Amino acid sequence: MNKELKNFIYKVNTKDYRRCLFPGGNCQEKTSNAHSIQNSRIFDLLEKDKHLVGFKIVPKSKTGPYLDFDEKISKNKASTFQGLCNNHDTEIFLEIENQSLDLKNNSKQLFLFAYRAVLKEMHSVMISTLKTQSTFQKQVELGLLPKNKPSNFGIWAGGWVSNAYMMHLYKKKYDQVYLNETYKDISHDLIILESQAPTIAVNSLFSLDHITIRDDVPRVAINIFPCNESETAVLFSYLNYEASLIRDELKEIFFARPLMKRRLLSKLVLRNCENFFLAPDYFESWSNKKKELVKKYFNETIYGQDIEIESSEILLF
Ligand SMILES: [Zn+2]
Incomplete structure (x- = not known):
């Protein structure tokens, strides 16, 4: 199995999905409620x-x-999601939070608006996938679904995993733009x-x-x-x-x-x-x-x- 896919499936199945989505996936800080739409302004x-x-x-x-x-x-509370730790949320979006906007010329600011939507979607797909997976595993545990044979629910839950994996690959493209500043x-x-x-x-x-x-x-x-x-x-x-x-x-x-x-x-x-x-x-x-x-x-x-x-x-x- 593709190493990245394996690692990803492992993450999906790690029960507490409150990890910071900062590029690289190494941040261990607790996530906090981050606004996806600016509260002030x-x-x-x-x-x-x-x-x-x-x-x-x-x-x-x-x-x-x-x-x-x-x-x-x-x-x-409106528009918040638990996808970033406080420090990374501040660090990434500083330029659209505190500075005046120049939407006609500033490609970094335009990118940051889009990046927020990508991170929010990644987080919500992960949560849905995690919930579906947990429900599936519980049903298998209780003997309500076969473990090694296909079932409709199992296929549906698997669909969520592949959906989330594609989203993860998409998010990585935005991560690269952020890290390399290739807006x-x-x-x-x-x-x-x-x-x-x-x-x-x-x-x-x-x-x-x-x-x-x-x-x-x-x-x-x-x-x-x-x-x-x-x-x-x-x-x-x-x-x-x-x-x-x-x-x-x-x-x-x-x-x-x-x-x-x-x-x-x-x-x-x-x-x-x-x-x-x-x-x-x-x-x-x-x-x-x-x-x-x-x-x-x-x-x-x-x-x-x-x-x-x-x-x-x-x-x-
Ligand atoms: Zn972080």
Whole structure:
């Protein structure tokens, strides 16, 4: 077996997955809650009484769990993940936390926004894989599943491991860019939405599962955040060799007129992202019909597929 794969499977099966994702995997420090979206600067432009609006999972026995609005997310907890120790979180992101942003020229800053989405996704894939693996092992232990014969659950759990391994290889490419400071290895497309009040912040990484490139799926990092009271930045980031394929998929958004651009972006976010937060004042201005429509679209496109739905009200800007 490939040594790296073996090592990776070992890590997945190590129960306490609270390890720092700093490149190299050698950091032994305890992880702390790291923000994937900046608390000062970005959330400050969205919050009301230190709260934001997002989604939460509601368990429902008859129809299975679904996602509903969470109107009281503390801005100090929103978007956090346990993927880095305190020192490394500070060290890596210093340049976008404390310095003024120059999104048009500073390739390191653009890279750091994308890197955060990659680290957050790596952490969440590891947690899901770990949970699936533990459930699988428990069922084998209890004799509910055969140990050495394939079972549907076993195949599903194995799928998670290979998924996480591909993500681990992808993250390593970003690690190399970080360590070697070769920020130009990542391509970006930046859209500035003008005359746009702060309504939403997003930090996410999603894959285009219907495309294959070099034995993997291409991935897109997306960051959306208000720059000030009248401008919102939308930043797409990709590995250079995946850029032209991805740009072709996203071109409808790039060439759309202002309102259509916002509609297409809204649907893209709802289909592909979980890590996004809305301004409470803006959310309160929605009609009940709009809230229901957005919730329905979010729930029914959970696997990234589009659905036919009357969509002029699906707008997050
Ligand atoms: Zn660390």
